[in-house]
Amino acid sequence: xxxxxxxxxxxxxxxxxxxxxxxxxxxxxxxxxxxxxxxxxxxxxxxxxxxxxxxxxxxxxxxxxxxxxxxxxxxxxxxxxxxxxxxxxxxxxxxxxxxxxxxxxxxxxxxxxxxxxxxxxxxxxxxxxxxxxxxxxxxxxxxxxxxxxxxxxxxxxxxxxxxxxxxxxxxxxxxxxxxxxxxxxxxxxxxxxxxxxxxxxxxxxxxxxxxxxxxxxxxxxxxxxxxxxxxxxxxxxxxxxxx
Numbered sequence: 001x002x003x004x005x006x007x008x009x010x011x012x013x014x015x016x017x018x019x020x021x022x023x024x025x026x027x028x029x030x031x032x033x034x035x036x037x038x039x040x041x042x043x044x045x046x047x048x049x050x051x052x053x054x055x056x057x058x059x060x061x062x063x064x065x066x067x068x069x070x071x072x073x074x075x076x077x078x079x080x081x082x083x084x085x086x087x088x089x090x091x092x093x094x095x096x097x098x099x100x101x102x103x104x105x106x107x108x109x110x111x112x113x114x115x116x117x118x119x120x121x122x123x124x125x126x127x128x129x130x131x132x133x134x135x136x137x138x139x140x141x142x143x144x145x146x147x148x149x150x151x152x153x154x155x156x157x158x159x160x161x162x163x164x165x166x167x168x169x170x171x172x173x174x175x176x177x178x179x180x181x182x183x184x185x186x187x188x189x190x191x192x193x194x195x196x197x198x199x200x201x202x203x204x205x206x207x208x209x210x211x212x213x214x215x216x217x218x219x220x221x222x223x224x225x226x227x228x229x230x231x232x233x234x235x236x237x238x239x240x241x242x243x
Contacts, residue, residue: 001224002027005054005079007072009062009119010089012037013186017044018212019086022220029054031075033089035061036055042046054079062115063091072122084223087116087135090156092189094148105151112155113162120166120177129208130174132223133166135159136215137234138182141243145203160234168234178222183238185210196240205240 006023011032020030022042027051030213034041034057041057060071076082086146093100093108113188120133127133140153141160159179167175184200192209201207215237220228222235225239236242 001081004028004083005075005081006029006084006086006223007033007075007082007123007133008086008088009033009060009071009115010206011086011240012041012044012057012218014189015182015185015215016088017210018087019042019204019215019219021047021089022213022216023086023223024048024053024055025083026220026224027053028084028223029056029079031056031058031071031078031162033058033060033062033071035059052101056218060218062119063110063221065114065118068115068118069122072119072126076126081128082123082131083128084132084134085127087119087133087159088127088218088222090136092221093151093155095151096148097150097184098131108151112152113158116159120162124170124175125165126174127170130228131162131176132224132227133170133175133177134219135179136219137161137181138226139181139236139238142234142236142238146199149228153197163234164173164232169220171231174228176222176227178227178230178233178235180215180218180222181236181238181242182215183210183236185212185215187212203241204238205243210237
C-alpha cells in the first residue's frame with residue numbers, strides 16, 4: 001500500500017487503532033478521527049510516523065452530519081489523495097427494549113448509520129479509482145444470542161445494505177465496498193476479563209475473545225491490492241459466533 005492514503009474513523013483505540021497501525025505497516029499514510037481520546041489518537045499518529053508514514057489525528061464527532069463528512073474532506077486535503085476509508089466509528093447502545101429513549105435511538109442511528117453513510121458519500125467523490133471502503137459491522141447482525149441488542153443490531157444491520165449498495169454504485173470505478181463483522185474482541189470497551197465475558201465466550205466455537213489485530217488483518221486485506229475482486233461481501237471475524 002505504499003503511496004496510498006487512508007482514513008480510519010474512530011481510530012484512537014481498539015479495532016480502529018489496530019487497523020490504523022496495520023495499514024501504516026502495509027505502507028499507507030493514515031488519518032484517524034476521535035471525539036474525546038485526543039491523547040490516544042495522537043499516540044497512534046506518533047506510532048504511524050515512527051514507521052515512516054504520515055499520520056493525522058482529526059477531531060470529528062460522527063453524530064454531527066457536517067463533521068462526519070468533513071473528516072473525509074480534511075484527510076483527503078491533508079494527504080492530497082484518499083484511497084481507503086475504514087468506517088470503524090460506532091456506539092454500542094445495549095439494554096432492554098423498553099429502556100431506550102428517543103435520544104438513545106437518535107444517537108445510535110446518527111453515529112452508526114447516518115455518519116457512516118455521509119462519510120461514504122463524501123469519500124465517493126474523493127477516492128481514487130480502485131479505492132476501498134471497509135465498514136465495521138458486528139456479529140450481532142448474523143446472530144443475536146440474547147436480549148438487549150435490539151437497537152445496536154438494528155443500526156449495524158443497516159450497514160449491510162449500505163455496503164451492498166455502495167458496491168453497485170462505485171463498482172464501475174473499481175472501488176470496492178465490504179463489511180467486516182467482529183465477534184467479541186478484547187478491547188477497553190469489552191475486556192476479555194470483564195463481567196460479561198463468560199457469557200460471550202460460551203457463544204463461540206473458539207473458546208476465547210478475539211484480538212483487535214485479528215480484525216485489523218482482515219480489514220487490511222480488504223483494503224489492499226489482493227482484494228480487488230471482492231466487493232459487496234460480508235466477512236465474519238467472530239470466533240464462530242454465527243456457526
